[in-house]
Amino acid sequence: MYLCICRAIRERDVDAAVRAGARRPVDVFRACGQNPQCGSCASDMRKRIDQTIGREQAAAPTLMAAD
Numbered sequence: 001m002y003l004c005i006c007r008a009i010r011e012r013d014v015d016a017a018v019r020a021g022a023r024r025p026v027d028v029f030r031a032c033g034q035n036p037q038c039g040s041c042a043s044d045m046r047k048r049i050d051q052t053i054g055r056e057q058a059a060a061p062t063l064m065a066a067d
């Protein structure tokens with residue numbers, strides 16, 4: 001599913017960016033080689049970032065704790 005219509009950024013793109021270290025929407029845009037356009041996706045992107053971080057921490061608590 002697309003989270004950012006303007007730049008065609010999908011949930012899986014956000015997940016990959018988070019796994020690569022993204023923690024803010026601007027980090028996701030950067031990881032995707034894009035710049036934000038309208039910005040209306042920022043709230044949903046933040047939610048997805050938080051959900052993905054939560055899933056990653058639940059899956060590998062010792063690895064995330066080492067950060």
Ligand code: FES
Nearest residue numbers: 004006037038041
């Ligand atoms: S929907 Fe993401 S910048 Fe417009």
